[in-house]
Amino acid sequence: MRNLFFSSLLFVSISCLSQENSKVENVILITIDGCRWQEIFNGADSMLLFGKKYGNSDADRLIEKFWDNDLNKRRERLLPFLWNTIAKEGRLYGNRNLGSRFSVRNKIRYSYPGYAEIFTGYVDTSFKTNDLVYNKNTNVFEFLNKQNKFKGKVASFASWDRANGFLNKQRSTFFINAGYDDVNSEDLSFLQKTLNSLQKKYHTTEQARPDYITYLHAKEYVRQHQPKVLSIGFAWTDDMAHDGNYPKYLDKIFFFDNMIQDLWEYIQKLPQYKNKTALFIAVDHGRGLGERWVGHGPDVPPSENHTNETWLAVLVPGMIKTGEVENGPELFNAQIAGTIAKILGYKFETEYPVGLPIADLF
């Protein structure tokens, strides 16, 4: 029963790019926890931005920074890199106002099942919570790390320690650094030593590691090792949302956009990456509407539950169809893993049926 969804749509064998034909040599997958498609495509929500006072937070500054009556200017203010570069040179899925639907397939709509779906291309219905479970299902990073071309060239960084679970660090053959774990190696750089020390001092709550520390660990790893397959998982958007602090949630989205721009501009200076790298940006679940924006999950009444609604950005300069997608079939997070493999010239096949690559990208 649990594979029923896949039977007609996804579990179909198709031909794919041969390894030789793929010009893309690297993939970077960035996730931003629980960032709604509504903010991505509409910018700041006036009802939420103006509707409430937020204690001692700097809400007025953030209203000044993120608000504009014009939709295009408003979303550019929040996500300047996404709208000025990715939207022009890449492809954006999930603007439901234009009829483009991107969704999670799992019915739980929490983070752990969401990330498991993204990385494995599969909905394991045994995942019902965010508990730390070592995922028995093979993920696409493991799959790629088994290919000669990518062996030892795969790495994952995440602010949230559950990445050790959904990527299964216990059996992993590729590099994983998540939560407040130190980056360990024989020759730590000055920056890595500093970050390891800083994050220990910061680690006083159960919250995820600050995203800027995760980002700097990842960027330093890129400088040192130049992985061909890399993921970076950011978490603080979701924390701010659960706190009900809308201006701070927007602030984290803006900072996220800045970090992506910084990384993208950096890798364009490195011959290994320049014009050979695909960037994917994905999200593990949506959030509710109106006052329900703070939460997500299976408990919201079905008629109001939009927390399955996600989005996807893909940037591969000069190699894919570009622009904001309008209409088309509903697409799923479970298709991301297969799409990543395909763009690198592989067909991701494993012990379970994998979501089909997104056809209109190629």
Ligand SMILES: [Zn+2]
């Ligand atoms: Zn989440």
